Amino acid sequence: MREFIHHSSMSKVIINILAILAIIFSIGLSVSYGATNIDLKTVWQAVFNFNPELTSHQVIQELRLPRALSAALVGASLAVSGAIMQGMTRNPLASPSIMGVTDGAALALVMMLAFVPAVTTAGLVSSSFIGAGLAVALVFMVGSFSPGGLTPVKLALAGVAIATMLRSITSIFSLHFNLEREMGFWLAGGLSGTNWTSVNILLISGVVGLLIAVGISKSITVLSLGEDMATGLGQNNGIIKIFGVVAVLVLTGAAVSVAGVVGFVGLIVPHIVRFIVGTDYRWIVPTSILFGALLLVLADVVSRLINAPFETPVGAITSLIGVPFFLYLARSSGGGK
Amino acid sequence: MNESAAKKTKKLFVIIFSLLILILVMFFVSLSTGAFQISPGDVLRTIFGNGTSQQELVLFQFRLPAIVLALLIGAGLAVSGAILQGITQNELADPGILGINTGAGLAVVLFMFFFSGQFAPGSTLAVFIMPVAALVGAIFAAFLIYVLAWKKGVNAIRLVLVGIGVNAGFSALLTIFQLRMDPQSFRQATVWLTGDIWNANWNFVLALLPWMLILIPIALYKAHSLNVMNLGDDVASGLGTSVESERRLLLLIAVALAGASVAAGGGIAFLGLVVPHIARKLMGPLHQYIIPVSVLVGALLLMVSDTIGKNLLAPTAIPVGIIVAILSAPYFVYLLMRTK
Numbered sequence: 001m002r003e004f005i006h007h008s009s010m011s012k013v014i015i016n017i018l019a020i021l022a023i024i025f026s027i028g029l030s031v032s033y034g035a036t037n038i039d040l041k042t043v044w045q046a047v048f049n050f051n052p053e054l055t056s057h058q059v060i061q062e063l064r065l066p067r068a069l070s071a072a073l074v075g076a077s078l079a080v081s082g083a084i085m086q087g088m089t090r091n092p093l094a095s096p097s098i099m100g101v102t103d104g105a106a107l108a109l110v111m112m113l114a115f116v117p118a119v120t121t122a123g124l125v126s127s128s129f130i131g132a133g134l135a136v137a138l139v140f141m142v143g144s145f146s147p148g149g150l151t152p153v154k155l156a157l158a159g160v161a162i163a164t165m166l167r168s169i170t171s172i173f174s175l176h177f178n179l180e181r182e183m184g185f186w187l188a189g190g191l192s193g194t195n196w197t198s199v200n201i202l203l204i205s206g207v208v209g210l211l212i213a214v215g216i217s218k219s220i221t222v223l224s225l226g227e228d229m230a231t232g233l234g235q236n237n238g239i240i241k242i243f244g245v246v247a248v249l250v251l252t253g254a255a256v257s258v259a260g261v262v263g264f265v266g267l268i269v270p271h272i273v274r275f276i277v278g279t280d281y282r283w284i285v286p287t288s289i290l291f292g293a294l295l296l297v298l299a300d301v302v303s304r305l306i307n308a309p310f311e312t313p314v315g316a317i318t319s320l321i322g323v324p325f326f327l328y329l330a331r332s333s334g335g336g337k
Numbered sequence: 338m339n340e341s342a343a344k345k346t347k348k349l350f351v352i353i354f355s356l357l358i359l360i361l362v363m364f365f366v367s368l369s370t371g372a373f374q375i376s377p378g379d380v381l382r383t384i385f386g387n388g389t390s391q392q393e394l395v396l397f398q399f400r401l402p403a404i405v406l407a408l409l410i411g412a413g414l415a416v417s418g419a420i421l422q423g424i425t426q427n428e429l430a431d432p433g434i435l436g437i438n439t440g441a442g443l444a445v446v447l448f449m450f451f452f453s454g455q456f457a458p459g460s461t462l463a464v465f466i467m468p469v470a471a472l473v474g475a476i477f478a479a480f481l482i483y484v485l486a487w488k489k490g491v492n493a494i495r496l497v498l499v500g501i502g503v504n505a506g507f508s509a510l511l512t513i514f515q516l517r518m519d520p521q522s523f524r525q526a527t528v529w530l531t532g533d534i535w536n537a538n539w540n541f542v543l544a545l546l547p548w549m550l551i552l553i554p555i556a557l558y559k560a561h562s563l564n565v566m567n568l569g570d571d572v573a574s575g576l577g578t579s580v581e582s583e584r585r586l587l588l589l590i591a592v593a594l595a596g597a598s599v600a601a602g603g604g605i606a607f608l609g610l611v612v613p614h615i616a617r618k619l620m621g622p623l624h625q626y627i628i629p630v631s632v633l634v635g636a637l638l639l640m641v642s643d644t645i646g647k648n649l650l651a652p653t654a655i656p657v658g659i660i661v662a663i664l665s666a667p668y669f670v671y672l673l674m675r676t677k
Contacts, residue, residue: 165666319509330498
């Protein structure tokens with residue numbers, strides 16, 4: 001508990017306020033930057049004084065604003081998923097992409113596209129929830145059936161194996177049903193297909209998932225001290241875990257159905273956040289929301305800048321940012337013994 | 338002791354003989370199946386020079402080189418995996434998981450990206466330079482992983498974790514470069530990266546054959562060092578083996594085998610992991626038995642996977658790497674559950 005004291009509540013509040021300001025600024029940047037750059041004054045007018053006659057206003061309202069908001073929501077969802085997974089499993093490497101959750105969602109999506117071509121957006125979203133759920137179940141099954149439980153290494157390896165297998169099956173479906181184009185978008189991870197529907201999906205799932213996450217955050221803090229300790233303190237760990245898994249599914253499922261496989265956000269954000277606000281999940285969860293949003297909005301801007309006028313999948317950008325971090329974790333915590 | 342060694346040798350011969358028969362059977366199955374069916378009788382007739390010209394073209398120019406390549410790549414990856422598992426004393430090591438395959442892949446894609454204009458695809462020169470590019474990439478990846486995993490020595494678990502990270506980083510770079518390629522190279526690279534015996538022709542066979550013919554016998558010759566290393570570093574240096582230099586030499590052989598195989602077959606994951614396990618299960622822990630059995634099991638597994646890939650959803654051809662992953666990933670998970 002001593003760690004809490006080092007980070008006073010005041011400094012944590014200030015950090016969160018700064019993060020909110022940074023998000024607003026980067027969303028403004030994301031909206032104004034594009035094939036034709038639009039100055040921030042026009043952006044302001046398009047949002048608060050919309051004039052449908054102007055092309056620039058339409059571009060902002062129909063394309064850029066939903067994209068920037070989607071990026072923020074996807075980043076927030078993935079970061080919170082990662083925070084919950086790391087807290088529940090006490091495993092520094094736990095995160096949606098490492099554990100194959102995102103690949104499970106992608107597989108469910110391709111199956112829907114292959115067998116139910118007339119599928120609605122709602123159908124796609126719910127199928128990606130189910131796919132994510134099955135992948136989580138698989139990884140946890142491997143963990144619970146192995147002696148010694150889920151060590152960080154085993155979890156990473158099981159995740160890699162299950163992810164590779166799910167991705168292979170996904171490729172078979174997309175090859176056979178000529179869905180490479182549709183799936184390529186999801187597998188690389190990108191936000192170019194987002195619209196207001198995506199924002200709505202992410203908002204609904206985000207509110208549900210984040211409410212659960214905030215609600216159980218205190219219990220996760222207790223759980224992260226160790227299961228025996230938590231039981232000793234009179235906590236019903238089973239119920240907390242069920243809520244945690246539901247939150248992870250809702251958040252990851254929605255994020256993947258909109259933006260595809262965006263790796264490493266869920267892995268690195270909780271670590272950065274823990275470094276700043278300490279080990280109390282009542283602070284980790286909300287701060288992860290903000291930092292996740294900020295990271296993905298900025299990564300999306302970079303993905304458009306790096307090879308303009310072509311877009312680089314945002315998943316590649318987050319991987320490049322995340323890999324050094326993963327290596328650092330592998331050297332410090334995972335590789336100790 | 339002598340008696341049991343003799344018994345073991347006899348067992349080795351029985352297993353090798355059975356595997357060879359299986360390979361021969363699959364060889365004919367593979368030759369006769371595919372988008373264009375040729376009955377086994379016709380296959381035999383064609384081999385002895387009595388087939389139609391169409392059958393001759395399909396067999397000698399397309400299927401035969403592809404099958405021979407599959408055999409060579411399977412053997413190469415399997416031996417590479419056996420060596421890596423031996424020197425890291427880690428049952429979960431494999432050129433794919435450690436990121437060596439992706440390193441080779443990145444080098445090949447960079448080569449295609451910068452020089453695809455200079456060489457016609459499939460031209461003799463490109464075919465011979467490609468393995469070299471892959472080799473350079475594989476060595477670079479192995480070096481990077483080794484350095485990054487170094488922290489007062491190289492711990493086997495850290496090695497695997499660092500490998501996973503390096504793998505992810507290379508994959509991201511691959512995606513970025515691939516998207517900047519022209520559509521034709523892009524498709525070529527995509528298929529290649531999923532693990533496919535693409536552009537199978539006799540030139541590729543000729544390019545790969547020397548690597549296998551030289552490196553696999555050296556690996557077999559070094560089997561004793563691998564056995565000693567399995568006892569752990571302390572025992573090994575106590576027994577007078579200069580552990581570090583032997584390990585580096587063997588690592589180089591493993592990386593070269595993986596690099597050459599990847600150049601021809603793309604990113605085939607899990608094969609190098611699973612095959613040595615099967616060999617160990619059949620023959621026990623001694624590498625003079627594990628390596629030859631791995632050669633045959635690896636060749637067989639890749640040929641079977643290739644045949645399944647061609648026929649499962651015909652006319653859609655599924656890259657062989659996908660089939661290998663689906664067949665072996667569950668086995669890997671099973672191994673994971675059993676390892677402490």
